[in-house]
Amino acid sequence: MELRVSPTRMQLLQLKRKLAMARRGHKLLKDKRDELMRQFMELVESVRELRLEVEGKLSRAMKDFLIARMQMSSSEIGVSVLYPTRVLDFEVAESSTMGVTVPQFNPSDEGDQASGESSEMYPYGLAMTSAELDTAIDSLASVMPLLLRLAEREKSAELLAEEIERTRRRVNALEYVLIPKLEETIKFITMKLEEVERGNLTRLMKVKEMVRGGGV
Amino acid sequence: MTTSDLQIGQSYAYAVARIRQAENGLLDRNRIARILDASEMSEILRILGETEYSWAVSDVAATDYEAILTRELERVFRYVSQFVPDLTVVDLFRMKYDLHNCKVAFRALALGVDGSGLWSPLGTVSAAEIWRAATLEIGLDGFPKHARDLLGAGLDHLQLGVSGDTPADDSRLEQLADRPIDPQALDAVLDRAYFSSLDEAVYQIGSSLLTKLLRLRVDLVNMTAFLRCVRLRRGLAALRSAFIPFGDLPLELFEKLYNEPVETFVREMSMSMYDSLISEWSAFSKRKDAVAILERLGRRYFTEMCSASSAAVFFGPEPIASYLIAKENEINDLRTILVGKANGLDTESIRERLSGAYA
Numbered sequence: 001m002e003l004r005v006s007p008t009r010m011q012l013l014q015l016k017r018k019l020a021m022a023r024r025g026h027k028l029l030k031d032k033r034d035e036l037m038r039q040f041m042e043l044v045e046s047v048r049e050l051r052l053e054v055e056g057k058l059s060r061a062m063k064d065f066l067i068a069r070m071q072m073s074s075s076e077i078g079v080s081v082l083y084p085t086r087v088l089d090f091e092v093a094e095s096s097t098m099g100v101t102v103p104q105f106n107p108s109d110e111g112d113q114a115s116g117e118s119s120e121m122y123p124y125g126l127a128m129t130s131a132e133l134d135t136a137i138d139s140l141a142s143v144m145p146l147l148l149r150l151a152e153r154e155k156s157a158e159l160l161a162e163e164i165e166r167t168r169r170r171v172n173a174l175e176y177v178l179i180p181k182l183e184e185t186i187k188f189i190t191m192k193l194e195e196v197e198r199g200n201l202t203r204l205m206k207v208k209e210m211v212r213g214g215g216v
Numbered sequence: 217m218t219t220s221d222l223q224i225g226q227s228y229a230y231a232v233a234r235i236r237q238a239e240n241g242l243l244d245r246n247r248i249a250r251i252l253d254a255s256e257m258s259e260i261l262r263i264l265g266e267t268e269y270s271w272a273v274s275d276v277a278a279t280d281y282e283a284i285l286t287r288e289l290e291r292v293f294r295y296v297s298q299f300v301p302d303l304t305v306v307d308l309f310r311m312k313y314d315l316h317n318c319k320v321a322f323r324a325l326a327l328g329v330d331g332s333g334l335w336s337p338l339g340t341v342s343a344a345e346i347w348r349a350a351t352l353e354i355g356l357d358g359f360p361k362h363a364r365d366l367l368g369a370g371l372d373h374l375q376l377g378v379s380g381d382t383p384a385d386d387s388r389l390e391q392l393a394d395r396p397i398d399p400q401a402l403d404a405v406l407d408r409a410y411f412s413s414l415d416e417a418v419y420q421i422g423s424s425l426l427t428k429l430l431r432l433r434v435d436l437v438n439m440t441a442f443l444r445c446v447r448l449r450r451g452l453a454a455l456r457s458a459f460i461p462f463g464d465l466p467l468e469l470f471e472k473l474y475n476e477p478v479e480t481f482v483r484e485m486s487m488s489m490y491d492s493l494i495s496e497w498s499a500f501s502k503r504k505d506a507v508a509i510l511e512r513l514g515r516r517y518f519t520e521m522c523s524a525s526s527a528a529v530f531f532g533p534e535p536i537a538s539y540l541i542a543k544e545n546e547i548n549d550l551r552t553i554l555v556g557k558a559n560g561l562d563t564e565s566i567r568e569r570l571s572g573a574y575a
Contacts, residue, residue: 066559070552070569071511074282078334079316083323083399122448125403126441126458127411128315131507134444 003185007192015189019182026174033167036098040160047153054146061139068132080124080133088144100163102156105148227301229531234299235539241268242539243546248570251553252563257281260557264550281554285547289338292543296536304417305533308426309540311362311417313339314346315410318366319403321350322374325389326397351389352376362413369409373402404457411437415462425525425534432521434463435490436514442470443481443507464489478502493517515571519545545571 005011069077093104122137243251247267254260257278264273264284272287297306313336320343324331335343341363348354349367356364374397376388411434418426437460445455452474459467465488473481478501485494493513500509519541526538549570556566 066555066561067569070555070561070566071508071548073285073551075320075334075336076316079320079323079331082320082331082334083327083397085399120400123399125400125407126444127407127437127460128312128403131440131444131447131511132505134448135505135508 003181005185005189007189009193012186012189012193015182015186019179019186022174022179022182026171026179029167029171029174032098033164033171036100036160036164036167039097040157040164043153043157043160047150047157050146050150050153054143054150057139057143057146061136061143064132064136064139068130068136071130071132076129077133080129081137083123085123086121088148090148097156097160098163100159102159103152105152107145107148228533228536231299231301232529232531232535235296235535238295239539239542242542243267243550248549248553251550252567254557257554257558260554279558281551281558284554285551286336286338289543289547292540293338296540300533300536302421302533304421305536306540307340307360307362308414308417308421308537309544310338310340311410311413313337314341314363314366315406317341317343317346318350318363318370318406321347322370322397322402322406323399325350326374326392328393362410362417365409365413366406369405370402373405400454401457407458408460411460411462421533423533425529425532426537429518429522429525429537430462431464432518434460435465436518438463438465438470439485439490440507440511440514442473443478443510446474447507478506490517512569512571515545515548519571 003015005015065077072080089108091106091108093106094101095104096102121141122134124133247263251260251263254263261273261278261284264270268291269284269288271291272284276283276287293306293310297303300306316336317339320331320334324334324347331347337343339346340360345354345359346363346367349356349359350370352371356367359367374392376392411430414430418430441458441460442455445451445458450458452471455470455474456467459470461467469484473484482494482498482501485491486498488494497506497510497513500506503509522538522541526534529535552569553566555561556569
């Protein structure tokens with residue numbers, strides 16, 4: 001269905017300009033969508049690998065905690081980790097990928113140390129606790145930076161997916177709605193103008209014939 | 217045997233007879249093997265129901281195994297307290313739970329929480345009283361000596377004052393909530409106060425064998441603390457802070473060994489009274505879980521030493537202490553099995569983590 005416009009030459013010119021712009025926009029958006037898709041697929045693959053790694057390490061940490069739990073009562077473990085000595089602190093920055101703002105989690109110095117070898121992350125004394133708890137805390141601390149990176153990438157993938165969906169809808173709207181409508185309207189105006197042209201020509205020929213025949 | 221030992225021994229004649237009978241109730245290897253082979257928690261509870269644990273497992277959900285173990289220990293402490301001439305012998309084993317409750321209280325206080333779910337009912341003083349003392353609601357005058365020392369050490373470390381007649385001062389508690397505490401240092405202070413109390417209690421009981429066993433226990437704690445300090449790269453200051461000074465192995469020895477390879481530690485310890493323990497452990501000394509293995513071997517070594525030493529004592533506090541140590545080990549092993557089984561750990565992994573020190 002064409003647009004409701006007056007079939008004038010001015011409109012035709014404007015619509016042709018719009019159509020050219022729509023085709024250009026469609027191409028650009030299509031390129032953007034394809035690039036976003038490419039980046040999204042790469043990101044999804046890295047998220048999948050990272051998630052497998054994190055799940056493996058978390059599973060290891062849980063097993064280590066289970067082994068520590070076998071040596072200490074639940075309340076002993078509870079009191080040992082009740083008062084944390086480290087806070088995992090991180091800054092959230094933003095970066096742009098194809099116009100999509102994605103988060104970047106940067107652990108601060110203190111946060112970095114939480115994954116390091118410092119003893120300060122063990123919030124308990126040594127006399128009444130088991131060495132198995134040290135192993136469990138080590139395992140969990142080693143997962144934290146990976147968890148942050150996973151959160152960053154999963155959020156980026158989510159935002160990219162939303163942007164891909166938005167771009168896809170725009171491409172489809174241009175490809176299947178706006179451009180066909182503009183084309184149809186242009187065709188309609190062109191036909192209308194041609195019809196008017198033909199009418200004028202017929203009228204002129206009639207007038208010329210009448211003038212020649214001396215009928216007037 | 218000294219005259220003092222003889223006098224103590226005579227007063228324990230009845231108690232030792234009761235303890236010898238109670239020792240028959242300890243889980244033997246066959247029973248532990250049956251529990252290990254059980255495929256379901258309900259089957260384990262059924263096996264435990266045939267033993268002294270029958271009261272502990274009644275009306276308790278199969279998943280609430282910690283409650284079962286706590287109830288059994290409560291029963292044992294109550295039972296032994298009925299006939300032991302000097303309750304200090306039982307208190308030696310209950311002080312650990314006072315220490316635990318003090319740790320809960322001071323951490324909860326610093327965090328501004330109430331520590332619910334972490335209190336132990338097994339201490340000599342109720343958890344509520346410890347909480348009231350930690351929050352300066354009551355003074356320390358009414359507490360037994362060891363609890364006073366523990367609470368005093370903690371309050372002193374947190375700069376909350378110690379004196380029993382100190383009136384409640386909310387401003388000091390508010391200040392505590394505003395500043396971070398060092399839980400490692402707090403534990404080091406409390407642990408030292410605990411071992412000091414044990415030392416005093418053992419001295420009060422007057423048993424040379426118990427004194428020897430306490431030194432042995434402290435040495436084992438210091439050995440594992442030393443290896444953990446080295447592994448965690450905590451430094452000499454942390455080693456000094458974690459060191460418990462009531463054992464036979466001096467701090468200087470550990471300081472000297474701090475920067476040495478583990479082989480030197482093995483060599484030095486092989487020349488001490490712990491040569492059999494260390495020679496057994498040396499095969500595992502390079503493993504990642506070497507310290508945990510030393511803990512397990514140390515527990516077994518301690519129990520065996522205790523059983524061997526007290527077997528020759530017919531009248532005295534030693535058989536009672538020996539029984540309570542065996543019971544604690546049995547409960548630790550049961551915890552290992554129950555937690556492992558409930559979480560689907562394979563039998564072999566569970567078996568290798570048992571101290572194997574039960575009767």
